[in-house]
């Protein structure tokens with residue numbers, strides 16, 4: 692069994708399922724959504740993050756890197772990602788803490804121990820743990836299933852936050868130990884799904900149908916993004932409603948686009964491709980919420 696990389700274990704989370712939760716963000720995702728606000732969660736390997744505002748351009752990292760992966764660019768200290776082996780030497784030598792590694796192997800024992808620390812908050816708020824990402828369902832499923840099973844055995848509510856783009860066997864491995872799936876639906880139009888996420892939505896929609904047929908407890912999460920799935924006639928939203936109507940699903944959360952994670956792209960030497968995207972107006976959000984409610988979905992704006 693492989694220990695996946697964990698980016699962060701966020702305590703007292705209020706937007707990743709009911710009550711107060713601890714959210715574990717695993718590293719690596721099969722999709723590349725244009726609007727992704729956690730770009731550090733996309734790759735399955737560690738990343739070296741560069742905080743330019745802390746850098747004094749002393750050049751120590753350049754001289755210490757054993758692989759000649761760092762060099763001076765026109766405006767910043769640059770990284771040749773192909774040469775970087777994530778050895779961490781530059782981080783050890785940077786006195787300004789301008790560089791950091793993202794992603795840490797964590798054993799099941801360590802993760803569960805950390806999750807358990809907030810048990811009191813879960814009990815008082817009907818909260819629990821949310822396994823998220825990146826894409827938690829694309830990690831080593833023996834590991835994930837063991838974490839979920841151990842938490843469940845300790846009486847901790849377990850939620851899985853997923854984009855659904857994995858083989859269904861992965862769901863089968865874990866579903867007996869999961870209390871709630873937070874399942875993302877972005878688009879029904881396949882061409883647009885490929886354009887904005889890099890992958891077809893066949894698997895995503897098919898898995899959702901199967902999960903629903905198996906009686907899983909599911910909340911749908913829909914990112915609402917101007918330039919992606921918002922239009923005057925709400926065509927894409929109406930398609931999502933039609934898809935969800937026959938399924939055994941009652942709760943829908945509408946997640947308005949935000950660009951909070953945009954600054955992280957620079958730190959990771961990545962280009963943000965979502966400059967044209969925008970948050971729908973409050974009126975539009977209310978209009979879409981009403982559409983869902985008219986179709987008997989319990990609908991909330993926000994996580």
Ligand code: SF4
Pocket residue numbers: 745746747748749750751752753768784785786787788789790
């Ligand atoms: S060692 Fe740190 S402060 Fe110096 S150039 Fe490298 S990143 Fe900047």
Ligand code: SF4
Pocket residue numbers: 739755756757758759760761770774775776777778779780781782
């Ligand atoms: S992590 Fe290692 S290989 Fe990568 S840039 Fe830093 S010193 Fe060089």
